[in-house]
Structures are given as structure tokens and as C-alpha cells.
Amino acid sequence: ELKIGVLAVQGDFAEHIAILRSIDVEAREVRLPEHLEALDGLIIPGGESTTLSRLMTIYDLRQSVAGMVADGRPVWGTCAGMIMLANEITEQDPVPLGLMDIGVQRNAFGRQVDSFEQELQITPLSPEPYHCIFIRAPVVFRVGSSVEVLASLDDGAPGGCTARQPLGDGFSPRTHPRYAGASVFLQYGGMNSSVAVP
Numbered sequence: 001e002l003k004i005g006v007l008a009v010q011g012d013f014a015e016h017i018a019i020l021r022s023i024d025v026e027a028r029e030v031r032l033p034e035h036l037e038a039l040d041g042l043i044i045p046g047g048e049s050t051t052l053s054r055l056m057t058i059y060d061l062r063q064s065v066a067g068m069v070a071d072g073r074p075v076w077g078t079c080a081g082m083i084m085l086a087n088e089i090t091e092q093d094p095v096p097l098g099l100m101d102i103g104v105q106r107n108a109f110g111r112q113v114d115s116f117e118q119e120l121q122i123t124p125l126s127p128e129p130y131h132c133i134f135i136r137a138p139v140v141f142r143v144g145s146s147v148e149v150l151a152s153l154d155d156g157a158p159g160g161c162t163a164r165q166p167l168g169d170g171f172s173p174r175t176h177p178r179y180a181g182a183s184v185f186l187q188y189g190g191m192n193s194s195v196a197v198p
């Protein structure tokens with residue numbers, strides 16, 4: 001049986017664990033480096049990435065999570081978790097783990113009230129459209145050659161967003177042409193296979 005850890009220092013880890021258990025996956029809360037040892041994979045959940053970043057430092061988890069990826073064990077990042085996996089973000093804080101070759105802008109759709117839901121076709125996961133929920137979500141503005149985009153908001157623009165656009169008053173990325181190709185699902189190819197779901 002697969003043993004999947006969920007980083008349980010902040011954010012929606014309880015919801016991730018409940019879903020894993022509902023599909024008969026053995027799910028374990030991860031708070032300390034030793035909790036990673038017996039795992040087949042790890043999920044870094046959504047939440048608030050500056051807090052996640054600080055707690056990962058305090059709990060001494062950074063090196064061991066990087067070690068998991070170096071061992072070839074997959075790491076999945078949801079939303080704030082994806083921000084933590086990135087190797088480039090547009091701000092000084094949080095300090096990401098640098099495990100996935102993507103550039104990410106936090107809170108790129110605007111404020112909390114600009115959160116939204118949308119059906120997306122994610123073919124490798126299911127033939128049915130998937131109901132995606134973007135809660136103050138990040139945008140991927142750059143994907144490296146080791147990253148495979150599985151779905152994007154405009155469903156098809158290769159490479160997702162290519163330009164960085166500062167958030168101004170009245171900024172609406174859902175209609176902004178530069179954000180039309182924002183990637184929402186990515187798979188990190190090569191040695192390690194991480195998946196990021198903002």
C-alpha cells in the first residue's frame with residue numbers, strides 16, 4: 001500500500017488527508033524530518049506560503065524534502081505548496097524550496113474576493129472535467145523544459161504565462177491577455193516527478 005505524507009504544519013492538510021483516506025491511500029501527517037523516511041511521496045498542501053516557508057525552516061524540513069526529491073520520490077504541491085516547490089518567485093518572501101523549474105507569482109488573480117471556480121479538462125487524471133477551485137491562487141508565469149503542463153486555464157497555450165504583470169488597481173487576470181494561459185497543473189519530468197496543483 002502506498003504511504004503518502006501530507007505536510008501538516010499549516011493550511012488544508014486535514015482535507016488532503018481525508019481525500020487520500022477516502023481512496024484507500026495510507027496518509028500520514030508530516031511535521032518532522034523523520035516522518036518522511038517511510039513515505040512513498042509527499043503532498044505540500046495549500047495554505048499561506050510565507051507561513052509554510054517559516055515553519056519549514058523552524059521544523060528543519062527543507063533539506064529532507066529536497067532529499068526526497070533527490071531519491072526520486074514524488075512531491076505534489078497544491079497552491080501554496082506549489083509556491084514552495086518553485087525555483088523562482090516574484091517576491092523575497094516566502095523562500096521557496098527550488099525543487100521545480102517554474103516561476104510563480106503569488107496572489108496573481110488579485111484579492112481574496114477574486115477567488116473563483118472553474119471546470120477544467122485534465123486528461124491524464126480523468127476524462128471528465130475537473131472542478132477546480134482557485135482560492136487566492138498563484139500563477140505560473142514561466143515553465144522550464146523539464147516541466148510538462150497538463151492543463152491550463154485557457155486549455156492549451158503551451159508554456160502557460162510568459163509575461164510578468166504587476167498587479168495594479170482593477171487588475172483582472174481572468175480577462176487580462178497575459179494571464180490567459182496561466183498553467184494550473186504541471187508535471188515535473190526528468191529524474192523526479194513532482195506535480196504542482198495551484
Ligand code: GLN
Pocket residue numbers: 045046047048049050078079080081083106107134135136137138
Ligand atoms: N495566497 C496563498 C499564498 O500566497 C496561497 C493560497 C492557497 O494556497 N489557496 O501563499
